[in-house]
Amino acid sequence: xxxxxxxxxxxxxxxxxxxxxxxxxxxxxxxxxxxxxxxxxxxxxxxxxxxxxxxxxxxxxxxxxxxxxxxxxxxxxxxxxxxxxxxxxxxxxxxxxxxxxxxxxxxxxxxxxxxxxxxxxxxxxxxxxxxxxxxxxxxxxxxxxxxxxxxxxxxxxxxxxxxxxxxxxxxxxxxxxxxxxxxxxxxxxxxxxxxxxxxxxxxxxxxxxxxxxxxxxxxxxxxxxxxxxxxxxxxxxxxxxxxxxxxxxxxxxxxxxxxxxxxxxxxxxxxxxxxxxxxxxxxxxxxxxxxxxxxxxxxxxxxxxxxxxxxxxxxxxxxxxxxxxxxxxxxxxxxxxxxx
Amino acid sequence: xxxxxxxxxxxxxxxxxxxxxxxxxxxxxxxxxxxxxxxxxxxxxxxxxxxxxxxxxxxxxxxxxxxxxxxxxxxxxxxxxxxxxxxxxxxxxxxxxxxxxxxxxxxxxxxxxxxxxxxxxxxxxxxxxxxxxxxxxxxxxxxxxxxxxxxxxxxxxxxxxxxxxxxxxxxxxxxxxxxxxxxxxxxxxxxxxxxxxxxxxxxxxxxxxxxxxxxxxxxxxxxxxxxxxxxxxxxxxxxxxxxxxxxxxxxxxxxxxxxxxxxxxxxxxxxxxxxxxxxxxxxxxxx
Numbered sequence: 001x002x003x004x005x006x007x008x009x010x011x012x013x014x015x016x017x018x019x020x021x022x023x024x025x026x027x028x029x030x031x032x033x034x035x036x037x038x039x040x041x042x043x044x045x046x047x048x049x050x051x052x053x054x055x056x057x058x059x060x061x062x063x064x065x066x067x068x069x070x071x072x073x074x075x076x077x078x079x080x081x082x083x084x085x086x087x088x089x090x091x092x093x094x095x096x097x098x099x100x101x102x103x104x105x106x107x108x109x110x111x112x113x114x115x116x117x118x119x120x121x122x123x124x125x126x127x128x129x130x131x132x133x134x135x136x137x138x139x140x141x142x143x144x145x146x147x148x149x150x151x152x153x154x155x156x157x158x159x160x161x162x163x164x165x166x167x168x169x170x171x172x173x174x175x176x177x178x179x180x181x182x183x184x185x186x187x188x189x190x191x192x193x194x195x196x197x198x199x200x201x202x203x204x205x206x207x208x209x210x211x212x213x214x215x216x217x218x219x220x221x222x223x224x225x226x227x228x229x230x231x232x233x234x235x236x237x238x239x240x241x242x243x244x245x246x247x248x249x250x251x252x253x254x255x256x257x258x259x260x261x262x263x264x265x266x267x268x269x270x271x272x273x274x275x276x277x278x279x280x281x282x283x284x285x286x287x288x289x290x291x292x293x294x295x296x297x298x299x300x301x302x303x304x305x306x307x308x309x310x311x312x313x314x315x316x317x318x319x320x321x322x323x324x325x326x327x328x329x330x331x332x333x334x335x336x337x338x339x340x
Numbered sequence: 341x342x343x344x345x346x347x348x349x350x351x352x353x354x355x356x357x358x359x360x361x362x363x364x365x366x367x368x369x370x371x372x373x374x375x376x377x378x379x380x381x382x383x384x385x386x387x388x389x390x391x392x393x394x395x396x397x398x399x400x401x402x403x404x405x406x407x408x409x410x411x412x413x414x415x416x417x418x419x420x421x422x423x424x425x426x427x428x429x430x431x432x433x434x435x436x437x438x439x440x441x442x443x444x445x446x447x448x449x450x451x452x453x454x455x456x457x458x459x460x461x462x463x464x465x466x467x468x469x470x471x472x473x474x475x476x477x478x479x480x481x482x483x484x485x486x487x488x489x490x491x492x493x494x495x496x497x498x499x500x501x502x503x504x505x506x507x508x509x510x511x512x513x514x515x516x517x518x519x520x521x522x523x524x525x526x527x528x529x530x531x532x533x534x535x536x537x538x539x540x541x542x543x544x545x546x547x548x549x550x551x552x553x554x555x556x557x558x559x560x561x562x563x564x565x566x567x568x569x570x571x572x573x574x575x576x577x578x579x580x581x582x583x584x585x586x587x588x589x590x591x592x593x594x595x596x597x598x599x600x601x602x603x604x605x606x607x608x609x610x611x612x613x614x615x616x617x618x619x620x621x622x623x624x625x626x627x
Contacts, residue, residue: 043562044562044563044564044571045558045561045562045563045564046430046431046563046564046566047431047563047564047565047566048428048429048431048438048523048525048549048552048565048566048567049428049523049525049552049565049566049567050563050565050568050570050572051525051565051592052552052585052588052589052592053563053572053574053585053588054584054588059572059573061560061573061574061575062572062573065573335560336560337559337560338559338560338561338562339558339559339561
C-alpha cells in the first residue's frame with residue numbers, strides 16, 4: 001500500500017472508469033470562476049490611490065495565487081483520476097498470476113535407480129528435473145504438485161501456486177529414497193489422489209517413467225480407470241533411448257542396460273484419459289514434450305480467463321489529491337489570506 | 341438619493357455646521373479674512389483707552405460728552421470653494437469618507453462666509469471642471485451649494501488640480517479667497533498654484549484618511565485604485581511593505597507642504613478621523 005501512495009505519476013496507468021474523465025469539465029469551470037472572481041470588483045478593496053505603492057515587475061502575490069489555484073486544480077484532477085480507478089498494466093499480469101483460476105497439474109516422476117541412466121544428459125533424473133523446472137516456471141498461474149515413485153509412491157509437494165517452494169522441492173529430488181522398483185500404478189494413483197479434492201476445471205497428470213511396472217498393489221490400468229472417472233487427463237512420457245542405455249555402477253564404471261518401456265500400457269493410459277503418450281529419447285525431445293503439453297493446456301487456461309478485477313491504485317491519487325487540496329486551503333487561509 | 345433624504349441630509353449638515361461657524365469660527369473667520377476698506381458703523385461713548393484720534397468731535401460738541409466713531413471693515417469678500425470630487429475622495433476608513441468631510445468643511449466655510457456678509461461660489465472638479473456655481477450671497481444659495489455637494493455625481497474619476505486653478509483664475513477676476521479642498525493626490529500643480537496665489541488668497545485644505553499613511557494590516561488584499569481602476573495585490577501584513585508605503589506617502593506629503601510654503605499658500609491638514617475644528621482654528625489664528 002505504501003508503494004501505491006508513492007506511485008502517482010498518472011500516465012503509466014490504465015483507467016477502468018474512463019467515464020469519470022468527464023469530470024475534468026469541472027476544471028474549466030473552476031478556472032472560469034477564478035477569472036470571474038479576479039475580474040469582479042466585489043473581491044477588491046477600493047483605495048484612493050495606488051500611486052504610493054512601489055511599482056514591481058512581478059507581483060508575487062498575484063503569481064502565488066495562480067500557483068495556488070494550480071495546486072487546487074491538480075488536486076481536483078487527482079481526485080478525478082482516483083475516481084477513474086487507475087491500475088498499472090504491470091499489476092494486471094501480477095494479478096493474473098495470483099488470482100486467475102489455473103489448472104491443476106501433478107507431475108508424477110519415476111525416481112527409480114534406472115533414472116540414473118545417462119542416455120539423457122547428464123542423466124535421466126537431472127534432465128527430467130531441469131525440464132520440469134522450466135515447465136513450472138512457464139506456468140505461473142497453475143497449481144502444480146509433485147509426486148515421486150519407486151516401488152512406493154509419495155508426495156514430494158502437494159499442489160501449490162507457490163512455485164518457489166515447489167522448485168525447491170523439485171531440486172531435492174533424488175533416487176533411492178524408498179524401496180527400489182517401479183510402481184507406475186501407485187505413482188499414478190497417488191497423483192490422482194492429490195487431484196481428488198481439486199475443483200479446477202482441468203486436471204492434468206504428467207506421468208513419467210523409464211521402465212516397466214514391476215511392483216505395487218495397483219495396476220496402472222486400474223489407476224487410469226479412476227483417473228478417467230475423476231476427469232483427469234494423463235499425459236504419459238516414456239524416457240529412454242532405443243536399445244540400451246549406459247548406467248553407472250560401482251566404481252565409476254558404466255554398464256549398458258537395455259531400455260524397457262511398456263509403451264503399450266502408457267499409450268493406453270493416455271488414450272483412456274484423453275491425454276497423449278510421448279517418447280523422450282533425449283533431453284531435447286523431453287523438452288519438446290513438455291512444451292507440447294504446455295501448449296495443449298494453455299488453451300484451456302484462456303477459457304478460464306475470467307473478467308479481470310485487479311487491485312486498485314487509487315490510494316496514492318486520493319491522498320495526493322487530498323494533500324494538494326488541503327495545501328491549497330491552508331495557503332489560501334494563511335499566506336494568501338485576504339479580504340474578503 | 342431622493343429629495344426627501346437629500347433635504348434631510350442638507351438640514352443635518354446645516355445644523356451641525358451652522359452652530360460651529362456661529363459659535364466657534366465666527367470671530368476667527370472674521371479676523372482671518374479682512375476686507376479692504378473701512379466703513380463707518382456708529383458712534384458710542386468714549387471709554388478709557390480709546391484712541392484720541394477716533395473721537396468724533398462734532399458729536400462730542402453736540403452732546404457735551406466724548407464720543408468715538410466706530411468703523412467696521414468693508415466686507416463684500418468673494419469666497420470660492422474649489423472642491424475635488426474625483427473618485428479618490430470616495431474613500432474613507434474611519435467615521436467618514438473624505439467627500440463627506442469635505443462637504444461639511446464647505447458648509448462650515450459657507451455659513452461663516454454668509455454670516456460675515458461674504459459672497460460664496462463653488463467649483464467642483466475632477467480631471468476637468470465638473471460644475472461652476474458663481475459667487476452669490478444668501479442662505480438659500482448656501483443650501484444649494486450644500487445640496488450640490490451632497491448629490492453631485494462626477495463624470496470623471498481623475499484629479500487635475502492645475503486645471504481647476506487655471507479655470508478659477510480665468511473665471512473670477514476680482515481678488516477673492518479660494519479654499520482648495522482636496523487630497524492633493526494629483527500630478528504636479530505647482531505652477532498653477534503659484535499663479536493663482538499671486539492674485540488671490542489661496543488656502544489649501546488637505547483632507548486625508550489615516551489609511552493613506554498607515555496601511556492597516558488586513559492581510560493580502562487586492563487594492564483597486566479608484567481613479568484609474570487598476571488593481572494590484574498588496575500584502576499588507578508585511579511590515580516592510582507598510583513601512584515603504586508610509587515612507588513614500590510621507591515624502592509626498594512633505595513635498596506638497598514645501599510647495600505650499602513656497603507659493604505662500606496657507607494650508608491645513610485635516611484627517612477624516614480627527615475632526616476639522618482644531619486644524620481650522622489654528623489656520624485662522626495663524627493668518
